[in-house]
Amino acid sequence: MASGWSLNAPPPFLPTPGKPAIIWNDWIRMFDNYIEAIGGYNYSDGRKRALLLHCIGPEAQRVFYTLREDEEVLLERTEFLKAKKMLSKKYTTKIHEIAARVAFRKRQQLPGEKVDDYILALRHLSLNGCNFRNEDEAIRDQFVEKTSVHGIIEKLMGKSDLTLGKTVDFARNIEQSRLDARMVDNTNSARQSYEVNAVNFKPKSRSKSRPRPSHQHTPTPATKSTPGRHCYRCGSAAHLANSAQCRAIKETCRKCGKQGLYSHVCMGQSTVNHIDDDDFVLTLTSSTFNNSITCHPLINDIPTSLMVDTGSARTLIDKVMYYNTFSQFPLQPPLVRLTSYSSDKISIVGCFTAAVKYKDRHASCIIHVVETGISLLGMDLIEALHLQMQGSSLVDTCITTATPTAAPDPSIPTHILNRFGHMFTPGLGTVKGYELKVKMKENAIPVQSRLRRLPFALRPAVDKELDRLEHDGIIESIDASEWISPLSVAWKKSVKIRLCIDMRKVSEQMVIEKFPLPKIDELLAELNDACWFAKIDASAYHQLLLSTESRDLTSFITHRGLYRYTLVNFGMASAPPAFQKLMFRLTNHLHGVQCYLDDLIVYGKTFDEYTSSLYSLLSKLDSVGLKLNNKCVFDVQEI
CATH class of the missing domain: 2.40.70.10 (Acid Proteases)
Incomplete structure (x- = not known):
């Protein structure tokens, strides 16, 4: 290796605990280039292994010494290759082909992003597990669909035998021509600006901005103009409004009808005729x-x-x-x-x-x-x-907020509809014999948030949703409250909107009931060997009564005034543990049922075992007054 120069090693892959800043495949490629550049492949096997462990960083090195060699690693010939194999198996992220292609399809050209940079980003995504049969065609199609270069789609559609190379060259030409045209426009604008501004350097203009020498004539007070002031009646800068020289005092404005000013200086011109709202x-x-x-x-x-x-x-x-x-x-x-x-x-x-x-x-x-x-x-x-x-x-339909359909979802099996069809009808149930009372901290201080401005375009939908919630008894109108939270609006995947109450400041002062949520691995262990499944979506927060003394905590302000919830609100920090505790009490004695918040999983090794557990659960939920969501899934063999 030549002396007198050196190469920096790639940055450490994982210097501290946490998530690596770069994916493993990219880092190991940089390391291979580095070791090739310094002539490292001529090093001994032990030295190359030590160099690799040194470059990966302290945390990755610590993890390496906890790894064990398996049969695949033992097939490698040298210790250096074994170390690379072990680290690759540890840190290579396995990306599902569908997920990789979804990420690829979502990538569009950002405003200001150059064509070459966008193509490079698409190329990088395509190599990250997409497995396209024809990578260039996929990149070409994605570029044509998601480019931000205006007008390129229409021009490309008329081309035949359009390869990726031809597409990129064509887009580059359009991009460069528009940059050149913009540069010419800027040059012309600068020249015009210089020519216009040159008028300001005439002696007459200078006389207004700086005083003349003492030997020059000084205007009389009647004719002297004050910089920045003018007559609001006629617009002249030679006198003020009540000067005898103003001829507009006896004139009548043709725009507003007032006496004492000309129409071209009327202040009503810009506000009455041009701006609506x-x-x-x-x-x-x-x-x-x-x-x-x-x-x-x-x-x-x-x-x-x-x-x-x-x-x-x-x-x-x-x-x-x-x-x-x-x-x-x-x-x-x-x-x-x-x-x-x-x-x-x-x-x-x-x-x-x-x-x-x-x-x-x-x-x-x-x-x-x-x-x-x-x-x-x-x-x-x-x-x-x-x-x-x-x-x-x-x-192609008119914009309305969604309302529940009168008929249950046809995906619900007949054997369930025959016995429990009333549980899937529109409307909310109410859990019998239960009322949530929220406990506040001893030093709790009421908070009152201000109204968040709502776009006029959203007000009709918000009004309709408020009317629906009030009609269903979920909220009620009030005159005053010590606790007031702001309202925000979110769109669901359908056309329906969701009213969200930002109760973070209120929730900070709540005493949250401690009831553990089950761990996912524990739930999966219970489902082992099961062959039939159902997922019950109770969506039952709005089916739990809220005690009268706790309702003011849910008060929120809208453009129509104050409202509060009569039922448990989704934004309450105390709602999830309380609901989990209730569901646990209802389902704890049932075989083949697991609960996680408002999702209930029913399972069984055979169809008869599964349906027996399902009927027991539905009977229990029906007995306490709960209704179910049409998003439930029944009689499936995977979930």
Whole structure:
């Protein structure tokens, strides 16, 4: 090895206890490159092994000495290869092919991410257990579907014999041409700015910003202008409002009808005719791209990709998309003000009216152009197209909150419906003879949180959900409470919303009942040798009465006033152990039943043994007044 230079070893794989910062396959590849570069393969077997153990770090080295050689390790010829094999078996993460492909399919090009960087990320994910038959085709298809380069999909669809290489070259050319065009625009803008600003250097402009020498003429008080002040009647900077020189004193404004000012300085102009109201936008910038849902409508017959955001009152596109795709449609002054959920103002470039088509739906919509951010499909266009969210797709129906169906789920077996069908009907049951009383700490201090602002687009759905909860007796309206928690809204996978109460500050002052939850390995041990299973979803928190003296603890504030729960709330810290204790008492004596919170597992070695345990459990739950969720699973041989 040449003298006078040295190479740094790769960073330690696991220097301290915890999770490695890099996956093993990547690290061992760096180590192999390092040992090759320093000529280490000419070292003795013991020296190479020692070098490996030194580089992996103290914690990984400690773990290594606890490992034992198995038959597969013993097949290796040298101690160095045996050590590599043992560490590889320990730290190589086995990724299921489906999970690896799901991660690959979810990866989309991030805003500002270059084409080459995105392709590199896809290549790395494809090598991480995807096992594609044709890796290049998979990367090509994923790139075309999830790229953020506007307009590339339409242009690529017309190409034949489209390989990954041709796709990447084409995308690079588009990316570079847009960068060059942006550079030219910036250069022209800078030149125009210089030419306009040059006007400010005329002697007349300088006379307003700095005093003239004493020998020059000083204007009389009647004609002298004060920097930053002007006449609000006519707009002149040569005098103030009540000066005899103002000709607007006797004039009448043609806009507001008031006397004493010209219409072009009327303050009512910008507030009466242009701005309607504040609209909210929940998602303007986001880091959670993996879970986003996009749709591809035609806006003025131009294919467009928008992220669906039911929390945004308006449909938005960013300035870059407008100038690249819609610049032929002139912008008009905005008719609304946009604010984010944190009340920050969103800068609007302008708006234009567009004809929108999605599948067989048509609508007219005002598209607002914003300075930066993600292009969004807002509630205005969702409602105009009569769409709604269902899971990860848009369907052609009006937006409503979900209501229970009158009939039980057809997946429930007939032999269960015949005996226990009434337990699956809509509505909540109430556990007989049980009432939860929450115990608070002796030094508990009541907390009152302020109202969290709710986007106007969500208010109809929230109102409907509040009405439903009050009608079902789950909540009740109150006038005052010492304890007040804030309300937040979450969307379920279906179109239904969930009202969540943030009770963290209240729960911190509760005395939590200690009742152990069973460990998963203990539950699995009980299920050994079982061949038939059922999973009962009780969802019974709302089926437990809350004592009257404890109800004020669940009070929450909404745009309609104060409410409190009459039944146990999901956000209460004392609810899980209390419910686990109740379920344990109900099922402890039953054979073939295991309980974990509101999930009950029924099992048996034979179908007769399984059904006997199932009927016993359902009879017990029915006797105390519980109803069941249609998500239950019956008569399966794996779970």
